[in-house]
Amino acid sequence: MKLKRTNLFLAAIISSAGTLYAQETPNFDPPTQNPEPGKCWVKCITPDEFEDVTETVVTEPAYTKLTTTPATFKTVEEEVLIKEASKKLVYVPAVYETQDIPYISKEKTTNLDIVPASFGDDSKEFETYPKVGRWEYRMLEDCPSANKEDCMVACFVEYPAQNQTVPLKTLAKDAYTTDVPVAEEGKSYTKKVVKTPARMDEVEIPAEYATIKRKVVDQPAKTEEETVPEVTKTVTRTVLVKKGGITTWEEVDCGLVGGANLLPILYEYNSARLTPDSKRIIDENLLSLMKNKPGLRIEIMSHTDARGNDDYNMSLSQQRAQSVVNYLAGKGIKRNRLEAKGYGESRLKNRCGNGVECSEAQHQQNRRTEFRIIQ
Template sequence: MALAVSFMVLAYVSKGQDGLPENPEPGKCYAKCVAPDEYKEETERVMLKPAYTTLEVIPAEYKEVTETVVIKPETKKYILEPAEYKTVYDTIWIKDPYNKLSVVPEEFSNDVQTVEIKSKTGRWVAGEKDPDCPSIDPDDCRVLHFVEIPAVTRDVSIKKKVKDQTTSSKKVEGKYQVVAREEIVKEPTYRTEVIPAQTKEIVKTVLVKDETTREVTVDAIYTDVTKRVLVKQGGLTVWREVPCTIPSNGTVLPINYEVGSAELTRSSLRIIDTKLLTRMQEEPNSIVEIGSHTDARGSAEANQSLSERRAKSVVEYLISKGIDKERLLAVGYGETKPLNECVDGVQCSDSKHAANRRTEFKVF
């Protein structure tokens, strides 16, 4: 019987593993031809449950007795003798007297203020030509006169303050009320009365003999188990080169992470157990790549780091379950291998981005 085991040399071959081909060429795959192991079946009697002893309880014994019980002890009652009072009257001011202030208005007198509404001005007026001017141009020898235009004023009626506002005061009487109150003439006192105790007859069940036990033996339980016992170990014959069949796409593990986290949830661990751990235990010669991917949102550096941490968390969990670390490879692809068109700069729905956030495994 030939058992074919494929290796990607320099990437997936377990270093230091016994029985690998010497000097393998990079990129080639090899098959290991071995003779099958020989087994025989044997039956073994297995004790499922050993013999043991149980304890049987023997009930307790009782008797009834009558007892007088005080249900309310003797007490004392204190009776109040009320105080005695007399009525006295007090005068209480309910509103104090005060000085009420009134405002005396300010006083003004009439006056007139003259306001200049247009300032004084002047202008030059041309007269006759100077008879002694030698120029033939009449404008050169013109005589100019300065005429003054007086300012324009206006009288405005105004008020002048004679006296500011002042106040005057008037006495306002307060209010008072006569109040009647009670004044103690004699303090209250107490007298004592005895209240007898109350009793009741109670029938009690009293323990005469406590519970005891006795031992009862229960036989052991056995079953017959059929097992395969190795009679002859199979052996290695030869390594030979075979065509490589390396999966281009991995099988998606439908596990979910919290945003920005690489921690595996309980449901994710159950999925890994069901879809991957069981298969690796059933195929002990297999080598598995754990590849984690992100969507294109966020920076490429952050996505690369997150994908590497998520792939590593799956590998570390499988190692904790007994899988040899040499059979596992954690690879973070970041946002470099989307399953659709949702790359940087492309608007996509949340469901399309979710398709790219995945963790896959490839079995070699």
């Protein structure tokens, strides 16, 4: 850390009896050699400007899902010849021999087996907040000088980048099918054929038939496809769009410099919610100031009276100060120009501490919200 002695950050140009006094006069553009008496300027260091970027990434890819319907069969009947027609001789009958005749009782086909899609694991790292650095100012303890500004130190502090790793799934191999052959089935029937015909008188022997049953393919196997859509995730990350650190001067009302300024807003009992009247007061006192003076930074300070639990009062005051910051941010004021600080009952303006009986008006003096211009 490098220490640096600083001059006053608030420069007031005051004219008295024709003499001009100033501890650090602003560098005006164009330069002004004779500023008006009673004018005050605040030295401001422009902050870094950031922007939230939203990006959509695919965490699971789209893929194809397959289903198969196996082949169906139907049974048909068929008439087949089991004995041929012939002639018989009166004296010498015909001689027959038996033969086995094969036939296909069930045709062959092909079924399909599904091999499902396979996936791999992957990840992607995003920078959710960039590496930044800024000057931070603080006052040295036990300052020997009557002028506290002589003991102010400036430290350049770097904050590392912040990252986020998002797990991803990748499609290693899509689903597919493999053929599963189904063999045909065969049977046989017997058939008698004439080996030696009859001789002499011929007698007609009619043919004989039989009915057989066999299974044939009715509907062949088929595949149906279903597309499973991809799965996405939205990642929001903050990027630095403009580097700050430039010194600017803002002219302000001298009544606003040098200490806390009362912001006359009232809260509902035991609540940090802003009432419509409170919002109107903020608009008139702070919102217009912040919009007209884009280089200013403001600290909102909220206080409670001493009644109730100390820790609870500290928490409630922080919530109330934060509600003012949130309201201003909702009106377009950047949050890096605002700070919320709750002091609870630690900065009472009168004697009304714990256990001291006071009127409601005296307690009301302590229940206050203030603001002050900061670097």
